Amino acid sequence: MIKIDRLTKRYGDPETGPLVLDSLSLQVATREIAAVVGPSGAGKSTLAQCTTLLERPTSGSIVVNGDELTGLGARELRLARRRIGTIFQSDGLLSRRTAAQNIALPLEYLGVTKAGVRARVGELLDRVGLLDRAHHYPHELSGGQRQRVGIARALALRPTVLLSDEATSGLDPDSTASIVALLAELRDELDLSILFITHEMETVLAVADTVARLDRGRIVESGALVDLLRDPDSELGATLRPHRAAQQAGAGEAPWRVQYGEDGVPADWLSVLAAELGSPVSLLGASIETVHGRVVGHATIGLRATDAPLTVAALRRLGLEGVPVSQPTAAPARARALETAS
Amino acid sequence: MTAARIAGPLVSVSVPPLEIPALVLPALVDTLVMVGIVMSIVVLLGVPLGALVHNLAPGGLVENAALHRPLSAVISIGRSLPFLILMASIMPFTRLITGTNIGIAAAVVPMAIAGIAFFTRIVENSLRGVPADLVRVSRAAGASPLQIVRTVQLGEAVPSIIGGLTINTIAMIEYSAIAGTIGAGGIGYVAVTYGYQRFDHGVMVATILTLVALVALVQFAGDRLVRVATPRARITRATTPRSIPA
Numbered sequence: 049m050i051k052i053d054r055l056t057k058r059y060g061d062p063e064t065g066p067l068v069l070d071s072l073s074l075q076v077a078t079r080e081i082a083a084v085v086g087p088s089g090a091g092k093s094t095l096a097q098c099t100t101l102l103e104r105p106t107s108g109s110i111v112v113n114g115d116e117l118t119g120l121g122a123r124e125l126r127l128a129r130r131r132i133g134t135i136f137q138s139d140g141l142l143s144r145r146t147a148a149q150n151i152a153l154p155l156e157y158l159g160v161t162k163a164g165v166r167a168r169v170g171e172l173l174d175r176v177g178l179l180d181r182a183h184h185y186p187h188e189l190s191g192g193q194r195q196r197v198g199i200a201r202a203l204a205l206r207p208t209v210l211l212s213d214e215a216t217s218g219l220d221p222d223s224t225a226s227i228v229a230l231l232a233e234l235r236d237e238l239d240l241s242i243l244f245i246t247h248e249m250e251t252v253l254a255v256a257d258t259v260a261r262l263d264r265g266r267i268v269e270s271g272a273l274v275d276l277l278r279d280p281d282s283e284l285g286a287t288l289r290p291h292r293a294a295q296q297a298g299a300g301e302a303p304w305r306v307q308y309g310e311d312g313v314p315a316d317w318l319s320v321l322a323a324e325l326g327s328p329v330s331l332l333g334a335s336i337e338t339v340h341g342r343v344v345g346h347a348t349i350g351l352r353a354t355d356a357p358l359t360v361a362a363l364r365r366l367g368l369e370g371v372p373v374s375q376p377t378a379a380p381a382r383a384r385a386l387e388t389a390s
Numbered sequence: 391m392t393a394a395r396i397a398g399p400l401v402s403v404s405v406p407p408l409e410i411p412a413l414v415l416p417a418l419v420d421t422l423v424m425v426g427i428v429m430s431i432v433v434l435l436g437v438p439l440g441a442l443v444h445n446l447a448p449g450g451l452v453e454n455a456a457l458h459r460p461l462s463a464v465i466s467i468g469r470s471l472p473f474l475i476l477m478a479s480i481m482p483f484t485r486l487i488t489g490t491n492i493g494i495a496a497a498v499v500p501m502a503i504a505g506i507a508f509f510t511r512i513v514e515n516s517l518r519g520v521p522a523d524l525v526r527v528s529r530a531a532g533a534s535p536l537q538i539v540r541t542v543q544l545g546e547a548v549p550s551i552i553g554g555l556t557i558n559t560i561a562m563i564e565y566s567a568i569a570g571t572i573g574a575g576g577i578g579y580v581a582v583t584y585g586y587q588r589f590d591h592g593v594m595v596a597t598i599l600t601l602v603a604l605v606a607l608v609q610f611a612g613d614r615l616v617r618v619a620t621p622r623a624r625i626t627r628a629t630t631p632r633s634i635p636a
Binding site for chain 1: 528541
């Protein structure tokens with residue numbers, strides 16, 4: 049596991065330089081994929097750089113499996129870096145080395161014997177499904193294959209922590225899906241802690257156990273993915289699963305965002321709700337799906353009743369969490385298209 | 391120039407055409423020896439120097455402005471002097487090392503100095519073309535600065551450095567001809583003493599043709615080596631299917 053504690057980074061002067069990471073704390077347990085999302089400039093890259101200690105943090109600590117990595121000398125630091133595998137957005141493969149030779153690189157740095165290198169590289173190539181591409185040069189591989197080589201190289205030294213810095217950015221959806229699936233498998237097989245830095249919400253939904261939202265160098269919201277998706281107040285949850293109601297609320301109707309709770313929700317909850325509130329309820333949009341084996345559902349409804357506390361209580365009785373939305377959440381273009389169609 | 395002309399024989403005696411090869415070929419060997427010795431020294435010292443200058447610079451692996459500035463300044467001085475002036479100005483130094491002012495040995499010293507300065511900049515420029523991402527990946531894999539220089543920086547820059555080596559070798563052939571004017575031997579010496587001072591057009595044309603052929607050959611060989619060293623430029627294995635999805 050990796051524990052980042054009150055990590056602060058200022059570039060230039062440690063007192064007055066621009067603050068990029070502001071006392072950031074983050075923990076990734078063993079066999080956990082922790083996603084860090086955030087707008088560009090939020091400090092994601094700096095977090096990645098500091099985690100591998102390519103950039104020295106101004107203060108704070110990074111602990112991998114109980115060992116403090118910050119404050120090490122240059123030599124110890126080089127050794128410590130080997131405990132964190134890193135995959136980057138650019139695959140970072142040397143163009144004049146074959147896939148196998150690229151994977152061998154960290155082993156060569158460590159001084160592993162030729163036979164040892166060959167055996168380990170074979171194992172890794174097999175694991176990422178590129179045994180038949182061992183002697184291909186990077187330019188002869190697809191983007192997804194190159195990233196697989198990058199993953200194999202990152203795992204060469206058997207790290208316990210894997211840092212993925214925008215590793216799927218720039219890949220096509222199929223390659224992204226297969227890389228993400230591979231990471232999830234490797235996490236289980238190798239008991240990895242994966243710190244997954246990305247700006248792609250789809251990827252987060254597919255792979256993350258926990259999510260943290262970084263903004264201006266601070267973690268402003270974090271939690272388990274499913275909890276965030278289920279929390280109607282969560283901005284991160286709303287970003288991860290953008291609410292797109294199919295229709296806009298009618299005249300005299302107030303739109304509400306409703307989230308399914310942990311327990312089952314009665315199939316006829318709309319009519320039950322309408323009966324309880326004593327006024328009609330219109331369904332503007334809804335979706336139900338399974339994330340990490342748990343049901344995540346949400347809906348947008350139009351309500352005529354205006355007593356908010358009463359409505360919230362009525363929803364709770366049905367196993368739902370609801371909040372009124374100030375702005376209609378319908379995507380205008382889509383709604384208009386539907387109107388024309390009907 | 392006028393002095394040189396007057397010093398030469400007043401009546402020009404042309405070398406018979408059939409004897410020209412006997413005159414030019416040994417000179418060509420001299421030139422090749424001179425350039426060969428110089429280029430060996432240049433590569434041996436220029437590669438580490440270029441890597442050092444590149445990595446002492448801001449953003450380098452062993453960033454150090456206090457060392458980078460003077461080192462870079464010395465190289466710039468070596469680069470800025472026209473070869474003829476460099477050659478003349480370091481004559482005492484040359485004599486100190488080789489004990490002579492003339493001949494191949496004496497020409498090698500100024501040529502090597504000019505060549506090292508030239509090649510250091512070429513290597514530095516080649517290393518600058520290596521993407522910073524690749525260095526970052528290897529640092530993250532726990533590589534030492536020396537390992538990064540060897541595997542990533544120099545490794546990736548090999549084609550570019552070979553290209554630079556070609557340019558440098560051709561420049562050294564040119565310098566060897568200039569060195570010929572102070573009696574260093576080689577093609578340049580023959581061109582100056584026979585072609586220029588004795589108005590022997592036959593020898594002049596022969597030396598020009600020899601030099602053109604030599605430069606063309608070096609360029610051809612260099613280009614071929616660059617291709618061989620660049621996997622992307624090699625003929626791709628057309629038979630290998632590349633349809634396996636990622």
